[in-house]
Amino acid sequence: MIDPGHSAALGSLLRDESRVLNNPQVVERLSRDFYWYSPVLRKQLDGKVGDLVVQPVNVGEVQRLLRYCHAHNLAVTVRGAGTGNYGQAVPLQGGVVLDLSGMDRIEEIQPDGVAVCQPGVRLGTLETEARKSGWELRCYPSTIVKATIGGFLGGGSGGIGSVAHGALRDFKTVRAIEVVTMEAEPRVLRHESDIATDPTWIKRLVTTFEWPIPSFFTPVRQYAPQGEALIFFLIASEQLAALESTVREAGGEVSYSGKYLGVRTIPLLSDYTWNHTTLWALKSDPAYTYLQCGFDPDTVREQMRRLRERFGQEILFHMEFMKNSEGRVIPGAIPLVYYTSEERLNEMIGFCREIGVFVANPHVNNVEGGGRYRADNVQLLAKHRYDPRGLLNPGKMATFQPDAAVAETATTR
Numbered sequence: 543m544i545d546p547g548h549s550a551a552l553g554s555l556l557r558d559e560s561r562v563l564n565n566p567q568v569v570e571r572l573s574r575d576f577y578w579y580s581p582v583l584r585k586q587l588d589g590k591v592g593d594l595v596v597q598p599v600n601v602g603e604v605q606r607l608l609r610y611c612h613a614h615n616l617a618v619t620v621r622g623a624g625t626g627n628y629g630q631a632v633p634l635q636g637g638v639v640l641d642l643s644g645m646d647r648i649e650e651i652q653p654d655g656v657a658v659c660q661p662g663v664r665l666g667t668l669e670t671e672a673r674k675s676g677w678e679l680r681c682y683p684s685t686i687v688k689a690t691i692g693g694f695l696g697g698g699s700g701g702i703g704s705v706a707h708g709a710l711r712d713f714k715t716v717r718a719i720e721v722v723t724m725e726a727e728p729r730v731l732r733h734e735s736d737i738a739t740d741p742t743w744i745k746r747l748v749t750t751f752e753w754p755i756p757s758f759f760t761p762v763r764q765y766a767p768q769g770e771a772l773i774f775f776l777i778a779s780e781q782l783a784a785l786e787s788t789v790r791e792a793g794g795e796v797s798y799s800g801k802y803l804g805v806r807t808i809p810l811l812s813d814y815t816w817n818h819t820t821l822w823a824l825k826s827d828p829a830y831t832y833l834q835c836g837f838d839p840d841t842v843r844e845q846m847r848r849l850r851e852r853f854g855q856e857i858l859f860h861m862e863f864m865k866n867s868e869g870r871v872i873p874g875a876i877p878l879v880y881y882t883s884e885e886r887l888n889e890m891i892g893f894c895r896e897i898g899v900f901v902a903n904p905h906v907n908n909v910e911g912g913g914r915y916r917a918d919n920v921q922l923l924a925k926h927r928y929d930p931r932g933l934l935n936p937g938k939m940a941t942f943q944p945d946a947a948v949a950e951t952a953t954t955r
């Protein structure tokens with residue numbers, strides 16, 4: 543518990559001090575994300591809350607808040623919409639929750655299709671705005687309606703559009719990013735990437751379903767004749783005729799096609815894809831959880847056969863196709879897993895890795911364990927550069943130790 547005096551002090555750094563929230567229910571709600579999809583994380587993270595929430599609306603306020611928190615050694619956990627699945631937005635050591643959802647201005651959508659935004663802009667809002675001038679997001683998560691740009695960059699990977707444009711980190715989708723450092727004098731650092739060269743701004747989603755399609759997919763089942771596979775596509779309307787003839791040539795049929803109706807809160811087609819699949823399953827039976835996998839395009843059938851042989855219906859395949867950084871379309875997957883114990887879950891993860899299936903483990907709460915940690919330690923080096931005291935989201939990087947000199951000067955709360 544931090545000293546209650548910090549609340550008023552933090553309020554004085556904002557233009558409007560009512561943007562410091564202390565109500566315990568509100569603080570609790572804004573300390574949670576969707577970690578509860580994992581029974582393992584549920585055990586670790588239930589009950590973890592911040593001490594208060596601050597809601598800055600511009601970079602100057604963020605810098606002032608971080609300067610104060612650095613001076614008083616207060617932990618800070620940044621938050622967008624809190625739809626992450628790894629417990630990334632859950633404060634492990636209390637402290638301040640920095641809610642950036644109020645920084646929600648779209649600065650501009652340039653004629654060449656580059657959007658310049660504050661981090662709290664909701665992806666759905668940006669998609670709707672972009673479409674007004676003929677553009678669309680290259681890729682977005684199935685949580686498009688709620689999720690923010692900052693949260694997608696900080697905690698997401700890809701989604702709808704990734705079969706054409708790869709993951710968020712690929713093909714220079716992110717042109718530039720500004721970060722505020724956690725130092726005595728927080729700096730704003732700008733990083734730029736080169737301009738992307740891919741001119742095909744066509745979003746595609748490819749998701750496959752095969753019978754038996756579980757009952758919690760009722761809306762999907764109505765379009766899939768019993769015993770046949772169903773493939774979802776999301777494509778540009780001018781490609782529909784070509785798709786239809788390809789489908790006919792392959793002996794299939796188009797069981798439904800409809801126009802894109804914009805971002806809505808009622809379920810979209812994309813609400814039955816990516817990790818929304820897990821949400822429907824959990825609503826039907828809370829024993830379900832999930833994995834995030836990448837199959838080998840050359841041996842995917844054999845890999846699936848071996849998993850089915852070993853784990854039977856404990857694993858339900860749900861494939862999503864996406865382009866990897868080398869430009870090859872690979873079968874990704876967010877399979878559902880019927881959870882019985884942590885040991886069994888780890889056995890499944892171990893077996894996947896043994897047979898060459900990549901797993902980004904969504905049941906761990908640190909960067910190293912998630913499967914995306916790089917051998918050149920670039921994430922750890924960045925942590926030392928931007929946050930040498932380790933006050934940002936502490937506990938989420940297992941190998942991080944505060945710089946020795948910095949640790950000595952650390953004051954108490």
Ligand SMILES: Cc1cc2nc3c(=O)[nH]c(=O)nc-3n(C[C@H](O)[C@H](O)[C@H](O)COP(=O)(O)OP(=O)(O)OC[C@H]3O[C@@H](n4cnc5c(N)ncnc54)[C@H](O)[C@@H]3O)c2cc1C
Nearest residue numbers: 622623624625626630683690692693696697698699701816
């Ligand atoms: C049903 C469901 C489906 C999902 N489908 C997908 C999917 O298809 N693809 C996908 O990639 N993800 C998916 N996710 C995960 C998540 O919804 C997305 O990654 C989303 O973009 C996160 O955005 P957010 O604003 O909710 O971030 P938050 O959960 O608020 O934050 C995520 C992380 O980013 C950090 N962060 C937030 N804002 C900033 C900032 N401005 N600066 C620095 N760090 C920041 C937080 O500290 C946290 O570590 C899904 C989740 C659910 C529950």
